[in-house]
Amino acid sequence: MRTINGRRRAITLVSFVALCVAFSSAATVHAADLLAQARANGTLRVANTQSSPPWSMLDENNKPVGYDVAIAKEVGKRIGVPNVVFIADSFKNFVEGLKTGKYDLVMNDLTPTPEREQQVDFGDPYGVEDFRIFVPVGNTDIKDKDSLKGKRVGVATGSSNESWARAHLKDSDIRSYDNGGFIFNDLGSGRIDAVIISHFGGMKYANVNHLPVKEVGDPLIYQLSAPAVVKGQPALRAAVDKAIAEMMADGTMQAIAKKWVGRDYDMVGMIAKAKAQKE
Template identity: 60%
Template sequence: MNRTRPLHRRLLCTLVAASAIATVLATPAWAQQQPRDILASARATGVIRIANTQASPPWSMLDDKNQPAGYDVEVAKEVAKRIGVARVEFVADLFKNFVEGLKAGKYDLVMNDLTPTAEREKQVDFSTAYGLEDFRIFVRNANNDIKDRPDLKGKRIGVTAGTSNESWSRENLLGSEIVTYDNGGLVFNDLAIGRVDALISSHFGGMKYATVNKLPIKEVGPILTYQLSAAAMAKNQPALREAVSKAVKDMRADGTIDRLSNRWLGVSYQMSAEISKAERP
């Protein structure tokens, strides 16, 4: 009689059980607990998790009390209130991680100047747009050679990794070297000290960062492109998508979006009207 087989079976069962336990322990809690209905769960717990970079003013940043602040932050808080969720838990992450973070259940929404591109829409869903901005070329103050898009050929162009700035630059600046940065602030610092020749950024974001940090950089040339921004969420969450979109539409209609954009972007910019124009076919 072969007595080693029961021993082998017991050993195998022990190893399989240990492996299963290790897998559970190694899996982040947020990846194990993504509810089927995110909106219902958020209403029940009173908390919704919303991701932003907290490093891309004026959209999201940290204030003097180290708390999230900015246009997207204020919009997110108002949206949460209107969809029946008492509190927002802001989750800081990099732009390049947003889509995968949503798919993995790391957070419930992304609200940080995120453009609903065709590629992103294959992987996540978007609400009605709540923001719009134009993108420009930024160079050092002493640079008088770069004045428009053709002048970028053969130059090192800085962009934030994972943003629509990066995808646009790769599609449209084929003769340039595209240099990516995980931290959107570092690209401005590197432009100021000459590590890149120019960078592509939103008008509002670029001017805000340059002004606050007193960097010797300037905006040149005409607008390169316009891009909408909307709340992103995991696929197959129709209730969440409908609720967020309704909240945003109501905020555009009742003047809340314009009030918040005036506070963070300036009174001369009429956000709701600009969004409506950009949405027209």
């Protein structure tokens, strides 16, 4: 009996030590310096939807392009990691993807919200846009926020406009979609009555797909977009913030915005105005 008990104690001790090592390894991985790792590996992993124009989308060669894509590439160069790999994911997965190490950054029109800021850190904003109501061109019932009462409203799953819609459109039937294109397909077929999406995103879908839709009413909300990083990565966050500040100051950000967002869109000025309103 003594021998058996001794073996059991030894096995228990070994199991305990193995468990401690596993926890220690997990903590070490979580606490690893992602900036140093990216520089050592020569690769920065950035998440985006690749389906939210003009911020991120696929071109005719199936390559990621758009404002956020161009900004992310420039950030990579300026922080010493010129090889940026883009990982396609949906808004609803971005926070968990960061927390599980699936990617180093999220850069896809992601708005810092109190809920998100409890789980991940955000850098300085590099984009801003206004969100609007889109309806079929023949619709005359929906003119503004108040006329969405009782209507079926489509939003992107996990997006800040979904959060806003569920908080402010209590009397509407909010329906979420993982893909922006599907929202407009359902709008065109009559499955939903309206879509809440950014002005740029909505107009891009309408123009590219030749959809008979229109904007109605004033902007519902203005939202800043910022890079998201897992908590506990001050070096990566600081490096990204420095790159964004340099791009704002030297005209690079404005040049990228003119190419992808619109020639007359003052991205830097709009960011300043949106930050001032928020403060």
